[in-house]
Amino acid sequence: MKNRRLLIGIVVVCLALMIAALPIVSACGEPDKAGKTLKVGITTPTTGKAAEKGAPMGHANLDCFDYINNELGGVEGYRIEVVWRDNGYDAAKVVTIVKNFMDEGCLMFTTSSSAMMTASMEIANRAGFPGMAAFASPILYRPPQHIYGQMPDYGDDWLVFAKYYMENIWKGPGKPKMALHLLNNTTGYGARDAARAYAADMGIEIVATEEHASTTTSEMESLTRVKALNPDVLYISSTPAPTAMVVKNAYELGMYPGITIGCGHASFTSAFVDIAGADIAEGVYGVFPTVNWGDNVPAMAKMTEYVQKLHPEDYEKRNMDYITCWAQSLIVAEILRLAVKNAGYDVLAKGGAEAWKAIEEQGIQKLKDYDAGGLHGPVSYTPGDNRLSKSVRVFQVQGGEIKPLTDWIDAPVVKYEDFDWFGK
């Protein structure tokens, strides 16, 4: 009884403290206008159902900003202050997080997943608060507003893979038959939209479009339908676990090997090979917008040093999402550098709409062939196209490892909004 009263008392005191602390917390949230820092907001799904990707991406963001602040002395002498929040892959939560970034005086924000950016983009667009998504789908920036894509989107993946397939793999007569197996969200539908827009022009016949959930445990049924249509190539746009499930089921049905399998970049990481098994995944093609671990590029040594020191578990898994977000942080630093140089620190220090405008017009839109340490393709802003890097490379699983087959291939800009079916 005594313990019960004590516990109830603690709960009541906690509640009272929570309510009493609100104004203090609110006051603490005022923008730091006098500080000599440049604030950026980073939100990653470090917990929740996308944590397998979100956690290493968050690590990379924070590790890279540590490197920039500690070894490079920040940006133009100003330290980058990171406001990091775990969104738990929760759409309602990410909306309040982005509002929190604006309130904290952040100059811009980044998300790792397209789904989280989709949930929060209108809040940012309405306020003119610039955001950048590591993984993007066309809906984020077609038509272009204040949201930018760090890398080519899921539609671009399909375009590059289809081009590579037609030029290097397809040897048969007539049109190849392609089946699409898509995650039931923007990751899958980005590829579907690109195929819808360009498959006929590229001489590809889309014979099936199947969907799966991120929690799928079997795709035997859908693949049996696909198998009956005798496709030449199966394209999967999804995350690692479901992609591995589709490939494993295709293997069990005797479809693969025998047909070509291609994957979008949301899945084509070491996690996919681990889950599917190296023997089953052998020969699967995929596109990815960054280099691989161990590649001879300028940023590799420092990134490897930091990941081994701070997050060795990500290095052991050779997680390619880590590379993506290390590059993302380098790009953010470059945007801040350009904005400080072109607009001046004082404009940025004021915070709010004026600073956000300066970040966009004097930072993001001044990006021209920026090399993110060779980690991915060149980063440029092109008017009317909010994709900052437009290139991917084609890879293949060989001997259990993901090996590059090509150099950077540029994906063309697609004006999806010109198609009357887009967004319906």
Place this chain on the structure above:
Amino acid sequence: MSLPCGTRNYKYAEDMAIVRTKTHWVLLIGFLVLLFTTPLYFSNYWLGVFNLIGITLIAAIGLNILVGYCGQLSIGHAGFIAVGAYTAAIITNRLELPFLVGLICAGLVAGLIGLVFGLPSVRVKGFYLAITTIAAQFIIIWVINHWSLTGGFVGIKVPYASIGGLVFRSESSQFYLITIIAVLCVFLAKNLARTKVGRAFIAIRDNDLAAEVMGVNLLYYKLLAFFIGCFFAGISGALLAHWIGFLNAEQFSFTESILYIGMIIIGGLGTTIGPIFGVVFIRILQQLLTIELVPLLEESLTALPAGFATGVTPMLFGLVIVLFLILEPRGLAHRWALFKAAYRLWPFSY
């Protein structure tokens, strides 16, 4: 209803009044003044959190009518909120009709969809009914994802709410809109519980067989509870749509439905004040953990494996809920009632 010592009622109207004493009036007016001057004290972020609380509260009130008063367990509430949100989006975006038309239609359409999924309640109850409402959640989300009118998986934009020439752009203007509607909903729910309908709901919850024997039409009242509960969910969805500005089916997950059940249990089932306590508690807890605690732990607990502190947060969130269920299964509303009782008797506690 218990009253402070010395308070007597001389008329039926006095007996029926919600606010009875001068102290009640002073406290109520003070609270409303504090509530409506909130934008003066808080930043945009916290106003955003309060807007989310207001929107969630409206949906939780609806669920409380359905589950707390009428005893019809529904675990698909996020689906009904989605119906309201998408109805408002279609009406204001695709059909370009005014916000108020969208708001009312959102409530009505969600209510009607609720009626359809409430039909099994005539034959099944308890966990069996829960399963049918889970089906509602998944069917609704599937339809949204595969219907071109809703924008499918891509989603749909929603304009700012506006009434006449007044456009609710800023966080503070949205706060007033949401708060006024939330206050109205609380008032409606409070009164509903005191009407013939409310008493029929309670009778069905306590013993449906006895209620039927006494002349309560089970089919009518159960379906009415579904309609009212889902109507509130629809209104909540419409406000959510205009507040966020972009809808995607991922915003209405099954986890959200479970969370709503958690909110009304923590607050106190079958009370008007319960959903308010539950929603405020859960939403503030979520924010404090996300915005304050996790970054603090990640910074200070550097000796622990990376991501440990972040991983602890969902466990902490679950732990708080479990502790509540163990220590105060009747919810915060019961604790509030005890507090008020103690206050009334003080200093003559007998």
